[in-house]
Amino acid sequence: MMNKNRPVIARAHTNIALVKYWGKQNENLIIPQNDSLSLTLDQFYTDTTVTFDPTLTADAVLIDNEVAQGSDYQRVVDFLDIVRQKAQTPDRFFNVNSVNHVPTAAGFASSASAFAALAAAASRAADLKLDLTELSRLARRGSGSASRSIFAGFVQWHTGNDDETSYAEQYASAADWDIGVIALTLQKSRKKVSSRQGMQLSVTTSPFYSEWIKLANSDIEQIKQAIDQHDFTTVGHISETNALRMHALTLSADPGFIYFTGQTIEMINEIRQLRKMGIECYATIDAGPNVKVLCQKENASKIMTHFNQLLGSENVIYTTPGSGIEYLEK
Amino acid sequence: MMNKNRPVIARAHTNIALVKYWGKQNENLIIPQNDSLSLTLDQFYTDTTVTFDPTLTADAVLIDNEVAQGSDYQRVVDFLDIVRQKAQTPDRFFNVNSVNHVPTAAGFASSASAFAALAAAASRAADLKLDLTELSRLARRGSGSASRSIFAGFVQWHTGNDDETSYAEQYASAADWDIGVIALTLQKSRKKVSSRQGMQLSVTTSPFYSEWIKLANSDIEQIKQAIDQHDFTTVGHISETNALRMHALTLSADPGFIYFTGQTIEMINEIRQLRKMGIECYATIDAGPNVKVLCQKENASKIMTHFNQLLGSENVIYTTPGSGIEYLEK
Numbered sequence: 001m002m003n004k005n006r007p008v009i010a011r012a013h014t015n016i017a018l019v020k021y022w023g024k025q026n027e028n029l030i031i032p033q034n035d036s037l038s039l040t041l042d043q044f045y046t047d048t049t050v051t052f053d054p055t056l057t058a059d060a061v062l063i064d065n066e067v068a069q070g071s072d073y074q075r076v077v078d079f080l081d082i083v084r085q086k087a088q089t090p091d092r093f094f095n096v097n098s099v100n101h102v103p104t105a106a107g108f109a110s111s112a113s114a115f116a117a118l119a120a121a122a123s124r125a126a127d128l129k130l131d132l133t134e135l136s137r138l139a140r141r142g143s144g145s146a147s148r149s150i151f152a153g154f155v156q157w158h159t160g161n162d163d164e165t166s167y168a169e170q171y172a173s174a175a176d177w178d179i180g181v182i183a184l185t186l187q188k189s190r191k192k193v194s195s196r197q198g199m200q201l202s203v204t205t206s207p208f209y210s211e212w213i214k215l216a217n218s219d220i221e222q223i224k225q226a227i228d229q230h231d232f233t234t235v236g237h238i239s240e241t242n243a244l245r246m247h248a249l250t251l252s253a254d255p256g257f258i259y260f261t262g263q264t265i266e267m268i269n270e271i272r273q274l275r276k277m278g279i280e281c282y283a284t285i286d287a288g289p290n291v292k293v294l295c296q297k298e299n300a301s302k303i304m305t306h307f308n309q310l311l312g313s314e315n316v317i318y319t320t321p322g323s324g325i326e327y328l329e330k
Numbered sequence: 331m332m333n334k335n336r337p338v339i340a341r342a343h344t345n346i347a348l349v350k351y352w353g354k355q356n357e358n359l360i361i362p363q364n365d366s367l368s369l370t371l372d373q374f375y376t377d378t379t380v381t382f383d384p385t386l387t388a389d390a391v392l393i394d395n396e397v398a399q400g401s402d403y404q405r406v407v408d409f410l411d412i413v414r415q416k417a418q419t420p421d422r423f424f425n426v427n428s429v430n431h432v433p434t435a436a437g438f439a440s441s442a443s444a445f446a447a448l449a450a451a452a453s454r455a456a457d458l459k460l461d462l463t464e465l466s467r468l469a470r471r472g473s474g475s476a477s478r479s480i481f482a483g484f485v486q487w488h489t490g491n492d493d494e495t496s497y498a499e500q501y502a503s504a505a506d507w508d509i510g511v512i513a514l515t516l517q518k519s520r521k522k523v524s525s526r527q528g529m530q531l532s533v534t535t536s537p538f539y540s541e542w543i544k545l546a547n548s549d550i551e552q553i554k555q556a557i558d559q560h561d562f563t564t565v566g567h568i569s570e571t572n573a574l575r576m577h578a579l580t581l582s583a584d585p586g587f588i589y590f591t592g593q594t595i596e597m598i599n600e601i602r603q604l605r606k607m608g609i610e611c612y613a614t615i616d617a618g619p620n621v622k623v624l625c626q627k628e629n630a631s632k633i634m635t636h637f638n639q640l641l642g643s644e645n646v647i648y649t650t651p652g653s654g655i656e657y658l659e660k
Binding site: 207208210211212214215240241244245247248249251252254255256258260261262263265266272 | 537538540541542544545570571574575577578579581582584585586588590591592593595596602
């Protein structure tokens with residue numbers, strides 16, 4: 001029954017969290033501390049081809065046409081071990097070819113689309129017949145935010161408390177929504193704290209962390225109401241305050257740190273300035289210096305013109321909502 | 331009995347809060363939300379000359395040799411109204427000449443030394459015989475942090491809950507302490523939120539504010555123990571985390587904002603780097619972009635050389651602990 005030789009190709013899109021995931025209750029299973037809610041995006045995706053190859057004696061992994069090595073390789077192998085375990089094929093290995101169409105510089109976590117695509121392609125190659133919820137759980141084991149990239153539209157990742165109960169699902173389609181995201185690529189900061197480290201430090205040392213959990217869960221309820229009502233203003237406002245409060249957790253850790261650079265601060269101020277001029281848009285920022293701008297169609301070109309002038313057009317990328325997991329034919 | 335014609339000259343030094351004052355419970359009386367603890371500094375001070383002049387029909391105020399106008403003038407007059415009320419001399423006016431030896435660019439609040447000196451000079455000119463506690467209460471009405479500049483050394487401002495119970499006092503002398511402060515002057519940020527506005531916004535909109543109060547009061551207890559033990563490392567560590575957590579309040583307000591510029595973040599990273607190299611020093615930052623470095627004598631020149639190279643020596647000023655309020659003879 002096994003598709004031993006037929007390659008399976010899956011495409012997953014990245015997503016931007018409007019209510020952020022920040023902190024794990026279980027590091028190994030990647031069970032988060034709070035619900036998060038994201039929008040899946042069209043422009044940024046990963047295509048992953050997997051063959052369940054009986055001739056291999058170890059997993060072979062190409063990422064962006066280079067042989068994966070060291071911790072990058074190990075992270076994929078650890079994930080494939082979970083697939084092998086589920087498929088009860090401990091001695092079979094995968095050939096993986098993963099191509100990211102996510103400009104690393106744009107500061108989107110390619111791990112979200114990468115592990116969503118890998119979960120879909122590897123599980124099908126191993127003949128596991130997973131429904132979308134099962135796929136979301138599996139993708140979560142590779143990268144928390146990958147659990148959300150299985151679905152299109154507005155997606156909620158339910159915290160849960162174990163492997164079974166922690167998964168994402170679509171909350172609402174974005175097909176009838178007027179919303180877009182402009183990704184601004186800024187200079188890299190000199191220092192880098194991984195989001196995994198940053199989360200750990202926030203959970204264990206920020207005196208504000210317990211309030212964050214309450215806040216995030218309350219933001220989820222409010223943003224869902226705003227999504228129901230197609231209320232862009234409230235969605236934008238919650239997204240911006242939620243993001244800055246996530247960053248307040250890193251600043252209040254011990255040692256406190258910040259993912260922002262001076263340009264991050266300047267771009268937040270630019271967005272505020274545009275709002276004052278009546279051009280509605282909101283900032284959201286993940287664990288890095290880059291800023292994403294939430295906007296509506298009528299304002300997108302004005303906002304892009306503004307940031308093109310400041311940053312150069314190569315550093316300003318516009319995208320609309322994207323689709324969920326897809327299987328491609330060769 | 332009144333010194334109607336004799337000028338009274340008072341000198342007050344500025345102070346740097348190691349556990350920050352951030353938020354008022356009473357805007358009018360300037361009763362804070364939490365205790366704060368500061369170190370009075372030597373290099374930065376204000377000399378204020380006050381004459382209680384029977385020939386005047388309104389207060390005359392010179393600040394740094396310019397006639398004070400608008401809101402600057404009104405703030406002084408409002409303060410002098412309190413002195414007039416205490417002295418029961420509603421129809422008499424003051425001649426005030428205030429000279430700040432606080433480089434505005436260094437980002438120290440000159441209002442702390444300015445209102446401490448004004449409180450001392452005006453109250454004596456009006457023949458009020460105030461003890462240091464009464465003087466601290468009076469200075470508080472002009473600017474919260476001025477209540478601390480009445481005293482030398484490590485100074486605690488007790489929150490209190492009314493005019494009578496909210497005042498500062500010396501917790502410990504710094505005479506037998508090895509501690510200095512290097513003030514780094516950075517580029518100004520484009521946007522400016524006054525500390526008064528910033529506090530209000532934090533108190534009313536940050537979901538983390540109630541935790542801040544608990545934290546600050548706990549930091550006070552711990553830093554006092556460290557001061558008792560001459561434990562520079564703990565004093566430095568508490569000062570740095572407390573400052574960053576104060577800034578986390580502004581970032582978590584609605585709208586969230588930050589006093590940092592990119593240079594602020596770079597300087598924090600430089601300080602961390604110096605620590606890794608074994609040169610012990612800690613950052614503290616008030617409501618603005620500038621960074622102050624806490625250090626000990628043995629490391630001061632190495633640290634200054636490092637920052638001189640980065641910022642130019644005109645932007646790096648070293649100071650040691652200073653004295654409390656003094657009256658000067660002409």
